[in-house]
Amino acid sequence: MIATRDAYGEALAELGAENESIVALDADLSGSTKTGVFAKRFPNRFFNMGIAEANMVGTAAGLASVGKIPFVSTFAIFAAGRAWEQIRQSVAYPKANVKIVATHGGVTVGEDGGSHQSVEDVAIMRAIPNMTVIVPADGEETKGAIRAAAAYKGPVYVRLGRNKVPTVFPAGHEFKIGKGNQLVDGSDLTFVTTGLMTAQAVIAAEKLQAEGISARVVHLGTIKPLDKEIVLKAARETGAIITAEEHSVVGGLGGAVAELLGEECPTLMKRVGIHDRFGTSGKSDELLKYFGLNAETLMEEAREIITRKG
Structure with a gap:
């Protein structure tokens, strides 16, 4: 940590x-x-x-x-x-x-x-x-x-x-501007994440596996330029995308991914983040739970998007 x-x-x-x-x-x-x-x-x-x-x-x-x-x-x-x-x-x-x-x-x-x-x-x-x-x-x-x-x-x-x-990447990790990283493989849906939400997505993917849901985790350390290739590959292979960020869903990672998919590969999608509102005072862990920025929320959204996927 x-x-x-x-x-x-x-x-x-x-x-x-x-x-x-x-x-x-x-x-x-x-x-x-x-x-x-x-x-x-x-x-x-x-x-x-x-x-x-x-x-x-x-x-x-x-x-x-x-x-x-x-x-x-x-x-x-x-x-x-x-x-x-x-x-x-x-x-x-x-x-x-x-x-x-x-x-x-x-x-x-x-x-x-x-x-x-x-x-x-x-x-x-x-x-x-x-x-x-x-x-x-x-x-x-x-x-x-x-x-x-x-x-x-x-x-x-x-x-x-x-x-x-939490630490996600190994010591000496080489960061490349504009390149994302697939941290967990999966075939049913993909969590596309950034910042502290990436660790939460890894936790969610591990727990969902026990429920028979195969969730991929793609981390985007660069929001601009966006790694279009890794996002489009995930969309085509899993057919469902859930973005997650400690930021407004308006114009952040969710917005960037939605723009890309809307133009090049329309895909079932859900954005997890701050929904068009300001923050509020409180302890950081309480606020993450309050705004649904945790593995539990990601798991709920994963179950729902699988249902919608049919």
Whole structure:
């Protein structure tokens, strides 16, 4: 169990030792986003921009224009919200080599409540041209994703969480932008998941097997560009898709998969996530249960979609 934000802090510090062009900027939240690990090792390459997210993104774009590789971090609600215009105009439009790594995404922010629980950020970032959007499942994938983002030339948005999550991928997992991973084989239906919901889908698939339901699990660590091949293959072979994400079903993973299937392979489908509403205050585990973001809900949806499938 490790929080993806903790894995980010470790990976960024490792990269900093390997590449002097990497710099980090934070909006007075380095203790929470874990860029503080980088700051301690490389104080001359760390910039605390204060509570000025828009200025931070603009500064990062300037640093990128002179060959630096800036990693910009704050909470997802502030990155996708307060700094949206600067991300669009100063980063995405000119294809600036800026990496926006936003932590505290989703309802697992917990007691901070709906005002701080970003459930729209993936949709917002996915809509921006030239933007790559990544949502890792666990700490190991996060480390690989940060390395891949650093090597990639262009804007990247990485969404991370606050809480510790189960480890899905083995140590040293190689992350490839735009490529999904089939974690469990199955023939009756496919769970297409991202973020912390991937571990829940693996649990659900194992339990469903005992009921005679064969569920495939496909994890998409990259939401944009979407791995069309792995999704279409699953749709054609299993005939039923259930997406799962700690995000609004509007415009996130569910929206992306629905768009693809609607155009290229109409398939029986269900979206599990936040259904067009804001988050609320509570303990993270209680909120996941409240919003149905768990293996039990996935199993219920699997039984229902099998019935609908006939």
